Amino acid sequence: MKITAQLLLGSTILLSTTISTQLSADTTISNSAIETIVVTGRRDSQPIENLIGAIGQINNQDMQLIGHQHISQTAARLPGVWLSRGNGQELLAAVRSPVFTGAGSCGEIQTSEDGLPIRPTGMCNVNQLFEVNSEQAAGLEVWRGPGTVFYGSNALHGVINTLSPQIERNYLSLETASNDYNRVKLGWNQQRGTQQWQVAANGVKDGGFKDDSGFDQQKLSLKHQWSGTEISSDTHFSAVNLNQETAGFIRGENAYRDPLLWKTNPNPEAFRDAQAFRLSTRLSNISNISNTKDDLSEWQITPYLRHSSMTFLQHYLPGQAEEKNGQTSAGIQSSHKQYLNADTSLWLGADIEWGSMWVEEFQANALGTADNVRYQGQHYDFEVDSQQFAAFANLESAVSSKLTAEAGVRLETINYDYQNNMLAGTTRDDGSACNSSDGSCRYFRPEDRSDSNDNLNLHLGVNYQISPALSAYSRVASAYRAPQINELYRLQKEQQINDIKPVQLKSFEAGLRFYNDALSAELNFYRMNKKQVILKDSDGFLVNDGETTHRGVEWQLGYALNSNWQIATAGAWAKHLYSKSSPLNGVSVNGNDIDTAPRYQGGAQLRYQPSEGMTAELEWLYLGSYFLDAVNAHKYPGHNVLNLSWRQSFEHWELRLRATNLGDRRIADRADFAFGSYRYFVGEGRGVLAEIKHYF
Numbered sequence: 001m002k003i004t005a006q007l008l009l010g011s012t013i014l015l016s017t018t019i020s021t022q023l024s025a026d027t028t029i030s031n032s033a034i035e036t037i038v039v040t041g042r043r044d045s046q047p048i049e050n051l052i053g054a055i056g057q058i059n060n061q062d063m064q065l066i067g068h069q070h071i072s073q074t075a076a077r078l079p080g081v082w083l084s085r086g087n088g089q090e091l092l093a094a095v096r097s098p099v100f101t102g103a104g105s106c107g108e109i110q111t112s113e114d115g116l117p118i119r120p121t122g123m124c125n126v127n128q129l130f131e132v133n134s135e136q137a138a139g140l141e142v143w144r145g146p147g148t149v150f151y152g153s154n155a156l157h158g159v160i161n162t163l164s165p166q167i168e169r170n171y172l173s174l175e176t177a178s179n180d181y182n183r184v185k186l187g188w189n190q191q192r193g194t195q196q197w198q199v200a201a202n203g204v205k206d207g208g209f210k211d212d213s214g215f216d217q218q219k220l221s222l223k224h225q226w227s228g229t230e231i232s233s234d235t236h237f238s239a240v241n242l243n244q245e246t247a248g249f250i251r252g253e254n255a256y257r258d259p260l261l262w263k264t265n266p267n268p269e270a271f272r273d274a275q276a277f278r279l280s281t282r283l284s285n286i287s288n289i290s291n292t293k294d295d296l297s298e299w300q301i302t303p304y305l306r307h308s309s310m311t312f313l314q315h316y317l318p319g320q321a322e323e324k325n326g327q328t329s330a331g332i333q334s335s336h337k338q339y340l341n342a343d344t345s346l347w348l349g350a351d352i353e354w355g356s357m358w359v360e361e362f363q364a365n366a367l368g369t370a371d372n373v374r375y376q377g378q379h380y381d382f383e384v385d386s387q388q389f390a391a392f393a394n395l396e397s398a399v400s401s402k403l404t405a406e407a408g409v410r411l412e413t414i415n416y417d418y419q420n421n422m423l424a425g426t427t428r429d430d431g432s433a434c435n436s437s438d439g440s441c442r443y444f445r446p447e448d449r450s451d452s453n454d455n456l457n458l459h460l461g462v463n464y465q466i467s468p469a470l471s472a473y474s475r476v477a478s479a480y481r482a483p484q485i486n487e488l489y490r491l492q493k494e495q496q497i498n499d500i501k502p503v504q505l506k507s508f509e510a511g512l513r514f515y516n517d518a519l520s521a522e523l524n525f526y527r528m529n530k531k532q533v534i535l536k537d538s539d540g541f542l543v544n545d546g547e548t549t550h551r552g553v554e555w556q557l558g559y560a561l562n563s564n565w566q567i568a569t570a571g572a573w574a575k576h577l578y579s580k581s582s583p584l585n586g587v588s589v590n591g592n593d594i595d596t597a598p599r600y601q602g603g604a605q606l607r608y609q610p611s612e613g614m615t616a617e618l619e620w621l622y623l624g625s626y627f628l629d630a631v632n633a634h635k636y637p638g639h640n641v642l643n644l645s646w647r648q649s650f651e652h653w654e655l656r657l658r659a660t661n662l663g664d665r666r667i668a669d670r671a672d673f674a675f676g677s678y679r680y681f682v683g684e685g686r687g688v689l690a691e692i693k694h695y696f
Contacts, residue, residue, distance in 0.1 A: 041147075041150070049515060054144040060137075063138075066658070067175070069204075070089065071129055076603060084099045084596070085670070085683075090272070095109050096145055098595065108154070111124065111128055111160050113162045122484055123484065130274070133219040142158060145477070149409060153388075156505045167187040167200055186199065203216075211265040211268065212245050217244075219238075231284070232284055235282075239277040240276050243271075246272055247270070253678045256667065270320075272313075273310065274309070283301045309324075321362060329354060335349030350390065359486065380443065388415075394409075402464055406460070418448060426443065443491075460476050462475075472511065475509050476506075488500055519557075521558070533581075546580060555570065567605070569602065573599060574599060575593070576597040595672065598625060599625070622638070652695045656691040660684065660689075661683070663686075669682070
């Protein structure tokens, strides 16, 4: 008989090998074939062994086994990736980087679905991954390092790309878990001639691990696919609604270990309500008149429309102002690939985007005297219209039978038209002065204005096939991110818009990949330098003169012990440092570790799969220690967690059990030191989830 065994590379399915077995004790391996396809690096599929760059992929089988309640549970299997969970569905992301915080921090890493950014360039959100139906996704891909020229602003440290749901069998599933967690999922598809229709939907009601910290969430993905003789289309509509009661930080050194504080919520009043939808249609054509690459050309055009809105309480700031924001945006991605000859292809493309964005902030609470600089009343109310245009070219050539080279260039420009709907300046909302030495309040609202910036990105890479099983690559690239509208126009007194410029990054990386029938391995090295980094100085103002360096090593290893047992490990060592910055409280932090940047992180999985229908897996995850502040005076010691998963499939039914944090360890999902105290988002203790799924 024949079975298909999948090798794990750092818990990422990267190889698919067909194994022929006999019904005797002897087992032979034959007909191996590398077939894993990735799509994040550019706009067509590409075998992993030919990729010039580093990418991690969690495939559909692993996504179903994990069945994450929060996407951080899946992303933890990828080296150099840390989606630091906040409360509920909140998170902060790190990809070859520290965990970023602040108004524009989400701009350091591009977030996409099927290659389309889910937010306009100038208005990302640190928690925006909850706007994607990752719970039913066909896969998760994370490109580590600056994106290729197919991506523009925001793809500095990496690209998190979710593959939209692809339903293969109709199903209905019910889940229940610790802390009053209940979820229902529906997957349905139907083929009618050349058309295919699909529905993927899920709804969650979570009671919350901490007091007053539950959430309700609903997600819907509708897809229509059509294939003609020369043109195909893929339409996707996605919608999400989130109503969350947010738990705040608990404070005090090692408070996350205190049984009296562990589940408390200092901010029961905090909340987040958010809605989003996206609509896109990808049109593509492949013509091959003479059936040779010399005449083959491919093109894609993808128009899209997006909308999102959010209201939340800024419980982490004095005064707890309420923020409302939203955006409506539309755009077109286009690209054309032409084979110049059998060994060389040229990509040409253009991307256009329009956005209409708005932000409001109102503080209902009074702090101290009526003239406090964080005054009671309206702080901001502004709108920004954006126009973005980019053109790119990418040349790929097989220089020899072993050497492949790639070079690309992207020119991008973005313009913001800003309109202030309040009194300009640093007064209160009624024009009166605050009780400060110069009468100014904390918040500065600029006059109406327009701002624009241009950028040129380059990348060059080579891949060399040392042997049939071993290859090596190297790549140099540049990347940038435009300032976010909250960095440009949501200012504090004495700040100037002209001081905020695009962040620039230059990167060098190299790697080795090895594949055979039983072993898969990858080793990556990188170094990145950033300039014009947007940081906060001692006065809490945004400054744009910072410089940071980032270097590290990443590894992934998968080994099939036999046809039933597989082991995998993935991890990273990294050093993220301030190389130039303004003094913080009079202290230079040059040469210090950037806060919330562990030197080590990783994990391992041991999987037992005695038959096609049964899978069991023990997982170990490790997060190393990290500093909580830029002066490196406070530290979190790190933690270890064990998880156990089991799944059994029958003809029309499937059962799944998952136990998380088996040792019931007291951990912090995230820690920092701010406003004079340690602050922790506490990680969940031991939890159990059970799912029953019916196929129909």
